[in-house]
Amino acid sequence: MKLKVHGAGSIGNHFSHAARSLGWSVDLVDIDAKALERTRRDIFPGRYGKWDEAIRLIETSQAPKGGYDMIVIGTPPDVHMSLALAAVEEKPRAVIVEKPLCGPNLAGAQELADKAKAAGVAVFVGYDHVVGRASRLAGDTAVSGGIAPFATLDVEFREHWGGIFSAHPWLAGPWETYLGFWQRGGGASGEHSHAANLWQHFAHVLGAGRVVEVQATLDFVKDDRVDYDRLCLMLFRTESGLVGRCVQDVVTQPPRKWARIQGVNGFVEWQCGREPGVDAVTAHLPGRIASETRISKTRADDFIEELRHIEQALAGDPADSPIALSRGLDTMLVIAAAHLSHKTGRRIRIDYSQGWTPSALAVL
Numbered sequence: 590m591k592l593k594v595h596g597a598g599s600i601g602n603h604f605s606h607a608a609r610s611l612g613w614s615v616d617l618v619d620i621d622a623k624a625l626e627r628t629r630r631d632i633f634p635g636r637y638g639k640w641d642e643a644i645r646l647i648e649t650s651q652a653p654k655g656g657y658d659m660i661v662i663g664t665p666p667d668v669h670m671s672l673a674l675a676a677v678e679e680k681p682r683a684v685i686v687e688k689p690l691c692g693p694n695l696a697g698a699q700e701l702a703d704k705a706k707a708a709g710v711a712v713f714v715g716y717d718h719v720v721g722r723a724s725r726l727a728g729d730t731a732v733s734g735g736i737a738p739f740a741t742l743d744v745e746f747r748e749h750w751g752g753i754f755s756a757h758p759w760l761a762g763p764w765e766t767y768l769g770f771w772q773r774g775g776g777a778s779g780e781h782s783h784a785a786n787l788w789q790h791f792a793h794v795l796g797a798g799r800v801v802e803v804q805a806t807l808d809f810v811k812d813d814r815v816d817y818d819r820l821c822l823m824l825f826r827t828e829s830g831l832v833g834r835c836v837q838d839v840v841t842q843p844p845r846k847w848a849r850i851q852g853v854n855g856f857v858e859w860q861c862g863r864e865p866g867v868d869a870v871t872a873h874l875p876g877r878i879a880s881e882t883r884i885s886k887t888r889a890d891d892f893i894e895e896l897r898h899i900e901q902a903l904a905g906d907p908a909d910s911p912i913a914l915s916r917g918l919d920t921m922l923v924i925a926a927a928h929l930s931h932k933t934g935r936r937i938r939i940d941y942s943q944g945w946t947p948s949a950l951a952v953l
């Protein structure tokens with residue numbers, strides 16, 4: 590497998606390391622020569638012990654085009670769409686675009702879906718939690734454990750973003766990056782959109798369908814340097830009528846990344862990072878003693894698992910993957926609906942027949 594990664598930042602290093610762990614070849618590309626040097630000198634050796642000389646570091650203007658099996662877009666969200674469209678034109682087997690796919694204005698969303706389909710290129714989105722072992726176990730247990738009918742679903746990704754800034758010591762604060770700007774895919778609504786995506790994923794697993802109604806309240810921080818939501822509270826209703834709650838914030842510490850699938854006859858909880866390096870799935874099933882399954886993993890494992898998942902998905906029908914492009918685009922629609930709901934003070938209906946465009950959103 591031959592991989593090209595755009596963006597030699599935090600995520601670009603994770604993917605490069607994961608691909609090398611699987612024995613793949615890696616070209617790591619960045620517009621900024623300083624970022625390439627930082628990768629070789631600091632980020633990669635700091636995380637994984639030593640620099641891997643087999644990784645080719647290339648400035649964007651010199652980057653080869655064509656001949657790759659997979660292309661990863663690991664840049665800030667405001668350039669995801671243009672890079673993803675260019676990557677599709679190179680016709681790799683797969684393109685992986687980091688989350689959030691785009692900004693809440695949905696620019697480029699439908700065009701990417703159309704062009705990827707026309708080119709026959711499978712596109713995946715970096716919502717890696719839904720392909721992790723813990724979320725698979727939680728979903729399977731909820732479905733097979735006898736807790737149905739399902740009463741509600743709750744997901745929270747509440748995490749102060751100090752951790753992100755300590756992983757990016759070259760950034761002085763949110764004003765120096767997309768994180769400080771909601772329209773560029775930052776703020777809690779964009780950065781922690783893993784939560785909305787996991788909510789939607791579990792709704793699919795439970796047979797509840799897509800989210801068709803969104804009601805949201807956001808809390809914005811706006812001054813002469815930044816304009817972002819620090820808190821994004823969302824209520825969802827799905828096609829089947831399942832109602833639940835989703836919370837994303839960049840203020841809570843210690844962090845809590847948690848989900849609960851509540852059935853009439855019991856519940857299943859998922860927690861990421863219950864302790865350092867441990868995810869946990871708790872099950873209270875009818876007629877059974879309550880149980881907790883602990884899943885040990887490292888952050889590096891998450892990305893190895895994601896690449897393995899994509900390799901397997903390519904061997905079958907990639908559209909069936911929980912990280913298929915359509916799932917990531919559905920999440921962008923929900924985030925766009927949350928912003929519109931906050932702005933109008935009304936519930937928003939999503940009409941999927943209008944495509945992944947702003948016209949899919951109707952104010953109720």
Ligand SMILES: NC(=O)c1ccc[n+]([C@@H]2O[C@H](COP(=O)([O-])OP(=O)(O)OC[C@H]3O[C@@H](n4cnc5c(N)ncnc54)[C@H](O)[C@@H]3O)[C@@H](O)[C@H]2O)c1
Nearest residue numbers: 596597598599600619620621624663664665666687688715
């Ligand atoms: N799935 C996850 O769990 C996860 C974790 C971290 C980050 N991310 C996502 O990954 C993306 C990048 O985040 P990060 O923390 O790695 O950012 P970062 O700032 O550490 O790195 C981004 C890099 O992209 C480079 N870049 C900018 N424009 C480019 C272009 N046009 N071509 C090539 N390179 C370009 C920058 O110079 C920078 O080096 C974001 O969308 C973020 O949300 C996802």
